[in-house]
Structure formats: structure tokens, C-alpha cells
Amino acid sequence: MNLWQRDLSHSPYAERVRAEQFDVLRRNSPFSIIAAYLVAGLTTWVLNGALPLESLLAWLAAQTLLGGARLWLLRRYDQLRDSGAGPRRSWLIQVMITTGLSGLLWGLPAAYWMTVLPPSMQMYVVVVLLGLGTGVMNAYSIVLPLFYLFIVPAFTLPFAALLVLLPDALSKTLGAAALVYAVTIFAFAYRFHATLVDSLLLRFENSELLRKLSIEKEAAERSDQAKTRFLASASHDLRQPTYALGLYLGALKKQPLNEASENLVDHISRALAAQGSLFDALLNISRLDAGIVQPSLQVFSLAELLERIQQECSVQAADKGLNLRVRPGAPFVKSDPALFERILRNLVENAIRYTDHGGVLIGWRRRGRQVRVEVWDSGPGIPEREQQKVFWEFHQLNNPERDRSKGLGLGLAIVQRTARLLDHPLALHSREGHGSAFMISLPRATAVQPRQAEIQPPRTVVGSDKLIYVIEDDAENREGLRLLFQSWEYRHVIVADVADLLADPTAAAQKPDLIISDYRLRDHQTGIDAIARLHGHYEDDWIAAVLVTGDTDPQLLAQASAHGWPLLHKPLAAEQLKAMIDEQFSSELEPLDDPL
Numbered sequence: 001m002n003l004w005q006r007d008l009s010h011s012p013y014a015e016r017v018r019a020e021q022f023d024v025l026r027r028n029s030p031f032s033i034i035a036a037y038l039v040a041g042l043t044t045w046v047l048n049g050a051l052p053l054e055s056l057l058a059w060l061a062a063q064t065l066l067g068g069a070r071l072w073l074l075r076r077y078d079q080l081r082d083s084g085a086g087p088r089r090s091w092l093i094q095v096m097i098t099t100g101l102s103g104l105l106w107g108l109p110a111a112y113w114m115t116v117l118p119p120s121m122q123m124y125v126v127v128v129l130l131g132l133g134t135g136v137m138n139a140y141s142i143v144l145p146l147f148y149l150f151i152v153p154a155f156t157l158p159f160a161a162l163l164v165l166l167p168d169a170l171s172k173t174l175g176a177a178a179l180v181y182a183v184t185i186f187a188f189a190y191r192f193h194a195t196l197v198d199s200l201l202l203r204f205e206n207s208e209l210l211r212k213l214s215i216e217k218e219a220a221e222r223s224d225q226a227k228t229r230f231l232a233s234a235s236h237d238l239r240q241p242t243y244a245l246g247l248y249l250g251a252l253k254k255q256p257l258n259e260a261s262e263n264l265v266d267h268i269s270r271a272l273a274a275q276g277s278l279f280d281a282l283l284n285i286s287r288l289d290a291g292i293v294q295p296s297l298q299v300f301s302l303a304e305l306l307e308r309i310q311q312e313c314s315v316q317a318a319d320k321g322l323n324l325r326v327r328p329g330a331p332f333v334k335s336d337p338a339l340f341e342r343i344l345r346n347l348v349e350n351a352i353r354y355t356d357h358g359g360v361l362i363g364w365r366r367r368g369r370q371v372r373v374e375v376w377d378s379g380p381g382i383p384e385r386e387q388q389k390v391f392w393e394f395h396q397l398n399n400p401e402r403d404r405s406k407g408l409g410l411g412l413a414i415v416q417r418t419a420r421l422l423d424h425p426l427a428l429h430s431r432e433g434h435g436s437a438f439m440i441s442l443p444r445a446t447a448v449q450p451r452q453a454e455i456q457p458p459r460t461v462v463g464s465d466k467l468i469y470v471i472e473d474d475a476e477n478r479e480g481l482r483l484l485f486q487s488w489e490y491r492h493v494i495v496a497d498v499a500d501l502l503a504d505p506t507a508a509a510q511k512p513d514l515i516i517s518d519y520r521l522r523d524h525q526t527g528i529d530a531i532a533r534l535h536g537h538y539e540d541d542w543i544a545a546v547l548v549t550g551d552t553d554p555q556l557l558a559q560a561s562a563h564g565w566p567l568l569h570k571p572l573a574a575e576q577l578k579a580m581i582d583e584q585f586s587s588e589l590e591p592l593d594d595p596l
Contacts, residue, residue: 013204020200024142026077029070032139036102036132037067043128050121051113059109066105070098099146103153106132110154111162119170126174129155133185141192151189156182247480250574254487295336295422299445302330302371305337306362309345317352323359324352330364333371334445335422343418344373346411347438351377358435370441377437382430390428391416466585467510469501470494471517471530472548484574490581497522498530502537511538514584519549528563544584548572 011017040063044056073095080091110125117125133155140147160182163175249268257265310326317324333340344362351360358378365372382390391412419426419440430436468485472478473496485492493512495501502508515534517527531545547563550570568580 011201013201013208016204017197017200021142021197022077023081024196025140025146026074028139028142029074032135033067033070035135036106037063039128039132043125046124047113047117047121050117059105062105066098066102070095070102073098096146096149099140100149100153103150103155107154107157107159111158114159114163114171115166122174126178129159129178130181133181137185137189137192141189142196144189144193147189147193148186151182151185245480245571247477247484247574251480251483251487253574295339297334298337299332299334300337302333302364302373303328305341305344306330306364309341309348310362313345313348313352316349317360320352320356322352322355322357324348325359325361327361327363330373331366331371332445334443335424339418339422340424340442343415343422343424343440344375346415347375347440350411351375351379351436351438355379355435366444367441369444371444372439372441374437374439376435378435381432381434382428382436383432384430387428387430466513467491468493468514468516468581469507469512469534471498471501471515471521471527472496473518473521477518484577488578488581497525498533501534508537511540512543514581515543515545516581517545517547519547519551528559531563531565546580546584 040060044060047056073091076091106129110129113125114122133151136147136150136154140150155178160175160178163171163178166172166175249265252265306326310324314324348360348362355377356379360378361374361376363374363376365374415438416426422442424440424442427439428436429439468490470478470481470485470492472481472494475496478494478496481494482492485494493501493504493507512534515531517530519527521527521530527547527549531547535541535543535545545565546568547565548568548570566580566584568576
């Protein structure tokens with residue numbers, strides 16, 4: 001153990017700790033110096049009469065000069081630190097010399113006073129020195145050598161040594177007590193010093209850990225953002241030809257086909273639908289991450305939902321020889337019906353997909369004001385070490401060959417995010433070899449009377465009366481759209497850029513009934529820019545508009561949704577596009593609500 005000061009030779013933070021020690025010393029020293037000078041003034045006043053006033057004033061003057069020098073050294077430290085040089089060796093030597101002289105300026109006079117003062121005054125001197133020792137320990141222990149340089153000449157030598165050598169018993173007793181006090185305060189000062197230095201070390205180590213953690217967090221965030229951008233870019237690039245293929249397929253279905261061709265078109269449609277479901281899973285994750293999915297809480301019948309899911313999934317279960325059962329009599333609950341159905345359907349379909357024998361049970365339990373819906377299966381179960389990982393994106397168990405029929409590995413990630421959005425606690429219990437149970441809780445509600453749906457007469461939208469402007473930068477998509485719009489008998493203009501549209505005098509002069517624009521256009525333009533430019537050109541912000549995008553970047557989705565225009569996602573079936581167009585034109589036929 002180094003009694004001189006804490007050993008920092010093996011610490012990578014030694015220089016930083018030393019610099020902080022001097023900063024702490026700088027903050028503590030003014031109070032110590034000023035307090036010692038005030039005590040010196042008080043001592044001069046107390047001892048006046050017992051000692052010659054001239055000698056006391058001379059001693060006080062020496063204290064004044066030395067205190068001023070020590071304060072000037074502190075000012076000098078500020079200048080060195082502000083210049084970036086830091087405390088130099090010469091400065092430290094000067095501080096050590098003045099500290100030692102300050103100790104002597106207390107110790108030598110005190111030793112002399114103990115030989116000439118009456119006992120009552122001697123006790124005052126002892127108390128003053130004890131107080132100085134305690135104060136100096138608090139102020140100077142951060143730089144332990146300075147504490148030693150003050151306390152040894154001020155208290156140990158010559159004060160305590162002289163008392164021990166005096167012949168009277170009282171002096172010897174005081175001297176022995178002073179030596180014991182010196183040893184004790186040395187030990188306390190070292191422990192205090194070690195504690196302070198260790199706290200500085202711990203602070204710098206924690207700071208370094210936080211810095212490394214921040215770097216790793218930033219790297220992880222950059223990696224996640226890069227993954228999101230890659231998926232968004234890859235998804236966009238894959239969606240474009242798939243979208244074009246869907247448009248061509250929609251136009252092909254309008255043509256007269258023989259039985260073999262119809263069968264082939266049907267197979268192509270199913271393959272496109274399967275690919276579309278994979279794209280939709282990526283889109284759902286991105287929409288949840290972007291925060292653009294807003295739940296609409298309603299009271300609905302859980303029993304009807306469970307019955308519907310049983311009916312729709314029973315064929316899939318029967319094909320595998322599984323028994324799909326539902327506990328009847330479920331109460332009314334409050335949630336977003338569509339989002340909750342997506343959660344429950346995903347859990348049921350997963351249970352059927354991964355269960356080879358036995359069955360699947362959809363149950364529910366009342367838990368106070370909550371209803372806990374449970375999906376039990378007799379499948380292989382999930383190992384405990386994998387039970388958190390199954391909610392990770394693209395994480396799948398027992399699918400090293402990446403069999404598409406087993407999904408993409410996004411289902412449970414979507415379930416977890418959606419449950420979190422709805423504030424519905426989600427839990428998993430599973431034992432390997434004994435099946436799994438997914439449980440989700442939602443608020444119980446009072447049954448409501450179903451509203452009688454108003455019977456609306458079918459609306460007829462006359463295609464030839466409507467003019468649609470389509471902005472699509474992909475050539476294959478433009479050709480597919482052209483074939484579709486011809487079959488639908490809508491008047492249309494399809495261009496790659498707004499500038500091409502406005503360059504046509506006829507199009508520039510004729511206001512459209514609907515604008516359909518791809519989101520990502522040429523030269524870093526977006527569909528938002530295109531629609532806004534056309535609104536400005538025709539001086540009509542109420543022209544209906546629809547955005548179509550193949551992007552899954554959460555930020556882009558949020559930006560596109562913020563404008564309130566309908567947002568369709570590629571690959572888009574011809575039927576979906578036609579339904580959206582009809583919906584836009586049908587809304588023009590609806591009367592405005594009577595404000596009265």
C-alpha cells in the first residue's frame with residue numbers, strides 16, 4: 001500500500017483522475033485558507049495580553065502574506081487551466097512549499113506558546129490545532145502529500161514532540177494524546193483520500209462505459225436503419241415488376257380465354273397472391289414502426305369473432321387432421337375489432353401450421369375487468385431459450401430451409417407490436433414437447449344493441465364521364481395501367497412526370513376528376529410533390545388524389561399518410577385499384593350532412 005497517495009499507475013484514467021484531483025483541491029482551498037486566516041485573527045485577539053501584542057501582530061502579518069501567496073497560486077492555476085497547459089510541476093512545487101510553510105507558521109509558534117501560556121490558554125491552542133487538523137483533512141486529503149506537508153509541521157513536529165519532552169505530567173499527557181490523534185487522523189485522511197479517488201475512478205469508468213454504450217447504441221440504430229432502408233429499397237424494387245405483372249394479369253382476365261388458359265391464369269393469380277401476402281407482412285411491420293396505425297376502439301362481440309375465425313380456419317385444420325375447438329359464450333370486449341382479429345387470426349393460423357397431431361383450442365377466461373383470450377395447441381412446444389426470440393423479426397424455429405409455407409417469420413413480431421399498440425398484455429407459456437399457449441388480455445365490456453345497417457342502393461359510376469391523370473415513372477407499370485384503364489373505359493392520361501403532363505396543352509387546360517400518383521418519382525420527386533403541383537396549377541386543392549407506393553420505409557409511410565390522401569401499396573391487384581377509383585367517385589355522389 002502506498003501511504004503517500006493512491007496508486008494509479010495501472011489505471012488508464014490516471015491522468016484524468018489527477019487533473020480532477022487538482023480541480024477539487026482548487027475548489028476546496030479558498031475556504032480552507034480563509035478559515036485558517038480568520039482563526040489566526042481570533043487567536044491573536046484571544047492571546048492578546050498573555051503574549052506581547054507586537055509578536056502576535058507580526059505572526060498575523062506573516063499569516064496574511066502567506067495566505068495571499070496561496071490565493072495567488074490558486075489564481076495562477078486558473079490561468080494555466082484556461083490556457084490548456086494544466087498545472088505545471090513548478091506550480092505544484094510552489095503549492096507544496098507554501099503549504100509546508102503554513103504548517104510551520106502554526107506549529108512553531110504553538111510549540112513555543114505551550115511553554116509560556118497558562119493551562120487555560122494551552123487548552124485553547126490545543127483545540128485550535130485539532131480543529132485545523134480536521135479542516136485540513138477535509139480540504140487537502142484529495143491530494144494527500146499536501147495534507148502531510150501541513151499536518152506534520154503544524155501538529156506532529158515540533159508541537160507533539162515538544163509536549164512529550166516537557167517535564168510536567170500534563171504536557172506529557174497532551175503530547176501523547178496529540179501523537180495518537182496524529183496517527184488517527186493520518187489513517188482517516190488516507191481512507192478519505194482513497195474513497196475520493198476511487199469515486200473519481202468509478203465516475204470515469206462509468207462515463208467511459210456510457211460512451212461505449214452510446215457508440216454501440218448508435219451503431220445498432222444505424223444498423224437497424226440500414227436494414228430498414230435495405231428492406232424498403234428491396235421491397236420497392238421487387239414490388240414494381242410484381243405490380244406490373246398484376247396489372248397485366250388484370251387486363252388478361254378481361255380477354256376471352258379457353259379453359260386451359262383460365263386454369264393457367266388462376267395459378268398465376270394464386271402465386272401473385274402468395275407473394276403479395278409476403279409483401280403485406282413487411283408492410284404491416286413498417287406501418288406499425290411508423291406509428292401510422294391508429295386503433296379505433298369499439299365494443300364488439302368476442303363470441304362472434306371466435307366463431308368466424310373457427311369457421312374460416314376449420315378447413316385448414318381439417319386438412320391436417322386437427323380438431324379446432326372454440327369455447328362458446330364469450331362476452332363483449334372493447335378493442336379495435338380489425339386489429340384484434342388480425343392478432344387472433346395470426347395466433348390461430350400459427351398454431352395450426354406448427355401442430356401435426358391433436359388439435360387447437362381457442363378459449364377465454366374472465367380476469368376481473370379483463371378477458372384473457374387463449375390459443376392452445378398440442379404442437380412441439382417452444383424451448384425456453386427461444387421463447388423471447390420467436391417475437392423477433394424473421395426468426396423462425398425448425399425452418400432452416402426457409403420453406404415459404406411456414407411463413408416469413410414476421411407473424412409474431414406483428415402480433416407483439418399490435419398488442420403493444422392496443423395496450424393488450426401478451427404472454428406465452430410453452431413446454432418443449434407439450435405444446436404452447438399464447439394469451440392476450442383485453443377489457444371486458446357491456447353488450448350493446450347492434451345498429452341496424454342502412455341499406456344503400458348500389459351506386460353506378462360512369463367511367464366515360466370521368467378523367468383520371470396517372471403519374472407513374474415505371475414504363476412497364478404505365479403500359480399495364482394503360483391496358484386496364486382502356487378496359488374500364490375511363491378517360492385517362494398516363495405520364496411519367498408532371499412536367500410531361502403540363503407540357504400537353506390539352507391536359508394542362510383540362511382539370512382531372514382524380515389524380516393517381518406513384519410516391520417515388522424521378523429526380524427525387526415524390527407523389528406528394530406531383531399532386532401539390534397539379535392542385536396549384538388548377539387552383540383547386542379539392543381534386544381527389546390517391547398515392548400508390550412500393551415503399552415500406554416507416555418515415556416515408558408516415559409522411560405519405562400525413563396528407564390524408566388514400567395510400568395504396570404495391571403490388572396492387574387490378575380489383576383493388578378499381579375499387580378505390582369507384583370509392584373516390586362514389587363519394588362525390590354522397591350528399592353533405594345537414595349541419596342543422
